[in-house]
Amino acid sequence: MLTKNFLQVGDKAPNFSATAVYEQEFKQIRLSDYLGKYLILLFYPLDFTFVCPTEIMAFSDMYDQIKSLDAEILGISVDSEYCHLAWMQLDRESGGVGDLRYPLVSDLRKEISLSFNVLNDEGKSLRGLFIIDREGIIQHYLVNSLDVGRSVDETIRTLRAIQYVQSHPDEVCPANWQPGQSAINSSLNHSKEYFQSI
Template structure:
């Protein structure tokens, strides 16, 4: 019985599940991306309209991700040849070249390991899941969308930039942060530090809420 098999999927701030899978660019493993950020994203099926719009959006943003030391890697439970035919179709019909690889996950090994299969949506197709993995192979963010609504590639890129900037400057990011906006200063951890916060030169609303510009 399928309910006897537990697939907890990937978990934040833990090593991302390793994989070794066939793609449109040859076999790829998680280790191949060591030293770079990776955006691993699943889609329900090739030759479907919502997925096509998403792939076009990822393809158009490819160079922006690359400039951020970030690789893109798609996945669906379709064959290698289906992926190739769909890529060629997108180039022919929409004039957009898909430069990133796509995993052919026919045995659902990668999808199961990452929790891309959601039985409430489908037992045989991956939902619209997106995983951001850092250069050390640690899963830093994951975002799920339903089958009938396409994800925002711009938001995924914004999230990537926010996380990279937060790591570099040891800060946190407010709602919808974009470059140029103030960032949040870490909250004081002791009463003494809280008392001193107002005199530290930040834009301080209260001891727990201070911002600064980068």
């Protein structure tokens, strides 16, 4: 019999409670606070590094578009809340990330990263990205090495595709699907119509 000891798509996301920094203040956040919305969890290695600020700022810059899709973002690293605050109090030109549009969560005890299976042997979080639906179910995850940043545009495309198939249960989204493009009817007979049209 196969045993599963790691998270996968379709699992309930592990709940957590932790201190976050948002709008220059400390705030207690629980994953369960976000039930009823889509949530992007953005794990990253460390503050004050190289690739990390490019991702953190890029997601903040696209926050309005993500929020318009009934979704929120949480950034998570193993830094303390004080480190997060110092990073956010520095402007971008000085090596900080400035005011962000979403909270940064402190995972100093590394329990959140461990529960989402993104903690590496050095005690840092890998670049794990999870999209969690309104019911708290993991619908997508992607894990990059420390050296490779993620795409905000692809995250938004994936979020839209997830939302589309959840609201159209008889359809599935093909490769590179974008809103407004044809999806595939998931019945064997009707699926042929899509392939005949491409």
